[in-house]
Amino acid sequence: MAKKTELLAPAGNYEAFLGAVNAGADAVYLGGQRFGARAYADNFDTEQILRALHVAHFYGKKIYLTVNTLLKERELAELSSYLAPFYDAGLDGVIVQDFGVFRHIREQFPQLPLHVSTQMTVTGARGAAFLKAQGACRVVPARELSLEEVRKIREEAGVEVECFIHGAMCYCYSGQCLFSSILGGRSGNRGRCAQPCRLPYEIYDEAERLSVSGYPLSLKDMCTLEYLPKLLAAGIDSFKIEGRMKRPEYAAGVTAIYRKYMDLYDKEGAAGYRVDPADMDKLRRLYIRSEIQTGYYERHNGKEMITLTTPGYSGSDEAFLTQIREKYLREPDKMPVHMCASVKVGEPLRLRMVSEENPKVFAEASGEMVQQAKNAPLTGEAVKKQIGKTGESLVSVSSCEVSLEGEGFVPVKALNELRRAAVEAFKRTVSAESQKNRPSQSTYKKGIEEKAAERTCGNRKREAALAGKAVQESQEPAKDCLVSTVEQLQAVAEWGRCRRIYVESDLFLRENETILQAVAEAGADCYLALPYVLRERDEDFLSRLSDGIAGAGTRISGLLLRNLEELAFVRERPELYGGFLLVLDAGLYCFNSEAVKFLAEFAGEITLPYELNGKEAMHLARAAADRDVPAALIVYSRIPMMVTANCLRKTAGLCQNTGKPKRQFFLKDRQGAIFPVVINCDHCYNVLYNSVPYSLHGAKKERDRIGAASFRYDFATETGAQCRQILEGIFPFVAYTAGHCKRGVE
16 A cells, blocks of 8 residues: 655644644644744743644654754754653654754664755755765755656655645745845844845846846745645655744644645545635635745746745735634544443452544553442442543543442542553553554664764775875965856966865866866866756766866866765765865855764865854864864855845846856845846856855954864955955955854854
8 A cells, every 4th residue: 555645734832733633734843942943933842842742642643843953062962951852752753954963863862763854955866865874764855846856856765755835935945045144143044034035126137127126036835735636646755834933723724725635636536636716715815925836846947936026925814714723723632432441349440441443452451459348339330430530631431331240349549540540551552553653763773883884984985085185284274265257267376375276167167178277377276166056957067077077187186065966976976086075065064063073974174154153163163173174264255145946037037048148147125235146057046145245354363263274265256356356365345244253143
């Protein structure tokens, strides 16, 4: 029998949890008071999560806990004590973004299923298979993937796949957005996004304004109800509804409608699947934007996905919400049981409880010895009355039989204790029945042992690579530059003081001989920077890249990797890439010492994230050095605030993937700030940069205290002349930001 797709509902508080369970969710995801990506939701305290686990397991449901933020070092120290009571109570899974959290849970709670958050930006089967090999049992891929890409992950990676089917959509690839963080200190990677993407902007093509003030970064909400048969046929393991920040009525109402149509498909198949327009109208009345779309499953991007004029929610139908509240927002119906009590003189009291719905589920309890009555013996009605008082438990007595032999007597207290013991035993039996399909501890232990062996092998490879590319320790950090244009490369080469020059790989494939010659003349090592995003359509690019690298021979020394797809890809080709030094860029977040331990198994160098302050970066650089992993510090860049599948040029109606040079695109906000946008047609994504450069030239004290092994200058939109000035210490811009070097994020 084919495995049924799970319906996974959000819960921002305990009331929403109850609503989701009553509305037909198979599982619920929720956050506690710590470490969740919805810091401003009501969230659950420890007792509420334990109560929810108890209720969920009794009714055959599952609960997944969100620990899907980047954790600072001091927070990581508190993670085990936070998770321990939920682990002991049978938590069904934990949703994770941070590599350090991933490693910590894998080591400390090896039987706890690890689900990879969409915040990890998994965009293909390679990345998913890599994470499975490290201990993940489920992956939530990037929401930008097509249905075919999702299907390929499920088939080729052999890992469970969980996909969003309804709710709000982020404009940026989840996990790659620094917009809210850099502008206001509220990090989306820390669960505190202020949603600047929902504000008005104008689109410019150099000096030409292409749009009046609107909302080009605001996506319409996703609704896949009419598209559901195709998603079900794709073999997706779990359908996820977005909305932990929304009202309990929303979670219950949306869950109930999707439950109805998933059951319809199970009964009638695709041929009999029809969506009632009244149900579509109900979804629109449940706290949704004025327009809806089916997400990226059938399209890569487009103006029709954007809510250009109305970014905010249009409100809800209060009368409809009242109906939902009355129907679903309550404790679940109690499970009906049949009781059979035995009261025999000279024997212990006995009570058997059997589920009315499933007679195979039962429990028994025994109590005090039944004494000969001296006065009034127990009657059957008296016993029924006492053992039928199930109170606040999750069971109700639908029928009760009492077998009496002799004129017996026991105190009322004995009957109460017998009932309580039987109810507790029955609840344990029901919960155990609902957990039958959970992987055994031995299965997880075997996986951990296999991964440990693989990591040992990986360490040997890393050490061998580092032996040939050792970084010489010195008092002064090495200077590295990343270039995006030939003009920038020429300026950097003329400066002549770079240890490494990182060249964007697309530029290398177009101008490889020019680039290799310029880097060699500069006396620097040539490293290639791979794209911010790799998708299935990039297979030809990877083939051409491998050919280009093979042709360059020893003139290329290493790679800058920006996503898990790239890390997994180079590990597939040890004959070509095995001797390269692999450097992880800032977007492959190494946020704490546990993340250093995880990533050091696969790469030789890390880049310190933008969201750490100077003190935090210093501690992380030291932790990396302790693992013989150099840490690079970006000291100049245009911070990449967003990496997006949607395209501003296409939104403006000007998609022109002709291969010809294109003019600079910009976004202008309501205060006049200009945000450069680089439109990468080779890989069909946009990179939106900050309105002002990021530079640590004015934060020398903090910069030097960090103790990074190297300083890196990342050039994106700068002219050659500007590059030369920056490298010579003559800063060419009036305005700039030091980012989080001094303040840090919440």
